[in-house]
Amino acid sequence: MGGFAEANPPTLHDLQATADDENSQRATNNRKKLTMKITAFECFKVPPRWLFLKITTDEGICGWGEPIVEGHAGAVEVAVQEAAEYLIGQDPTRIEDIWQTLYRARFYRGGPVLMSAIAGIDQALWDIKGKAHNLPIYEFFGGRVREKVRVYSWVGGDSPNEVASAARQRMESGFTAIKMNATSQSHYVDSFDKVEEVLARVGSIREALGSALGSAFGIAIDFHGRVHKSMAKVLARELEQFHPLFIEEPVLPENNEALKEIAHYTTIPIATGERLYSRWDFKQLLHDGVVDIIQPDLSHAGGISECRKIATMAEAYDVSVAFHCPLGPIALASCLQLDACTHNVLIQEQSLNIHYHQNGDLLDYLQDPNVFAYQDGHVNVPSGPGLGIQINEEAVREAAKIGHNWRNPVWRTTDGTIAEW
Template sequence: MKITGFKLYQVPPRWLFLKIETDEGLVGWGEPVVEGRAATVHAAVQELMENLIGKDPANIEDHWQVMYRGGFYRGGPILMSALAGIDQALWDIKGKFLGVPIHQLLGGKVRDTMRVYSWIGGDRPEHVGAAAQDMLAKGFTAVKMNGTEEMGYVDSHLKVDAVLARVAAVRATSPYLGIGVDFHGRVHKPMAKVLAKELEPFKLMFIEEPVLAENNEALREIARHCSIPIATGERMFSRWDFKKLLIDGYADIIQPDLSHAGGITECKKIISMAEAFDVAAAPHCPLGPIALAACLQVDATCHNAFIQEQSLGIHYNTTNDLLDYLVDPSVFRYDNGYATIPEGPGLGIDINEAYVQQRAAIGHNWHNPIWRNPDGSVAEW
């Protein structure tokens, strides 16, 4: 079997789909994208795919190593996201060729279902209490919310109190609802210490990205201020990025993104590394159906994966949602807060290519907003 070609589809709301074709008629799907940089990743995929035409798609590890090491300059969000989507598609082809789900090729399942959480609120969360109650009614046992809006290096406790009020409204819906509070890298170390300490009474599931990944050394001090589990890793792109984080020992949960951190091949290795440090995994996935399917295939095989992000109904999905692009949307069945692991061959999903083509004709040019502090300086989004 040989790779004969590929197609890229930039589809709403903010995704990029990749289809890899073979001479035996089998195709594989991947989702290589950086939110807000879809066109840039599109170009990177085209460059990486040049070397794969005519090759056997089954040699996934070798292809991964060539794509990673063959360009001399390596790593980072663009190249690793392009590599990730290609990797997902290669695994999809291999599973379809052998007639088994990808998790069987990774050693088999350690679980039949995967706990999932739902987003509530938006970039500027309001009325999150009512949203949390709605998710409880739908059977979810965990939610995640953005904690704060713009926050300066040292800022007013008025903003801290606003965060506490929102989290209190969510906690009031249930004493045992899992709550993740995403700092989103918006908070700098001086205020992150304050906010983490103040949030401790709410018995959170985790705080996410309390500081930007480039400031991970600050996690040491934050961990000393509170006992809430610390999650990070959505903006880390390889096992080498995660190595120091795990050695330092201040992260409790890692969140590699299977569309950003080298795909199925690399994220399986990253999560297995974390298991050796007794660190849990909750893969990042605010993206589309291909990315979620890839996550669930890896989650199924990783003992330390404990919960999965998914984007159904997330505030970004206003023009399309992740089920729109599937022939059979029921493949993602959520029951009492758990998703069933797809058992079909490959990724276990069937992409509606006709609809993908229709929406790609519309496309998107999504970019994240630019926020500014009251003094006019740019703020983290």
């Protein structure tokens, strides 16, 4: 009897191959859809002392970064413009390749200006990538390890006085930790009354808050590199009685070899790193084993990509991270994205009402300031796409018409010699 042979039914292998082909085609279509090119760079110098960067793509997706060295905004802006010569027409989603090119494809590299330019560009590229995939940046690094981040607030100014009342105000606002400058001008070896002044200020905070949180309230003390090794040893020992959260930059970063000696005089955790700009700068510091907390700045140390690597290095040395950020909303949003997915993060600096702010503050350039709503000493991690914030571009452009020319003060000691600020 004639007839047609019955077709062989598809095997499991055939079905899987078909599914793989369909998935491959979808992936190809998605890649085509998400293939973008960088079309424009714009920098905005805005009060109080910041530089914002907007990167635009041909898909209409824009990203924001904050490349800034405080007091050198103009120099960083030029460095960004030089980088833009390479980046126009590039695919913004190839972040690692762009980072490596900006770092390695030049004979002279590193330092605050070049690394800050890379940092702001890197932030903006991650913002673009997150928006393109409708994901917050932390999802690209394995997702969150925490729901919220502990933050601290600054009290006092460059020459801190009346810090006790300011600390109480911060506590009543819900903060559980503050940071203050330890000293003003200091000689290599100074009189002990300078030490007693510091002890009196820190003691006044502990006394003012003693009936409330007591020692549970964190007091971080920033030496700001103003104190030289001889005095740092004395201060570190004498401050132990107040159980500080940490002491910061007890010596200048170019003198970090002195940290080993200072550590012999105290059990207070030692923090440093805001003036180090790459994983290579942190390598010896971590190897020496004398630092407890590192403080890379996401607007100085190569951005989100590099600071993620630095934090991972620190974790291998059992060292925690407190990202440096006395800056603007883009820098803070970048920090919070990395805080969210980094296990060894301790606490986050933020700049609301900091003494540097004149004619502008942290929330002034956001469409929704509530994204940084602090509660019980913490801030929730922004969950929107990219950096998780929306910049008020109209406010940025208006502020850029004013601009700024911020410079740090020039200090001298009593005999007229230049002092560290």
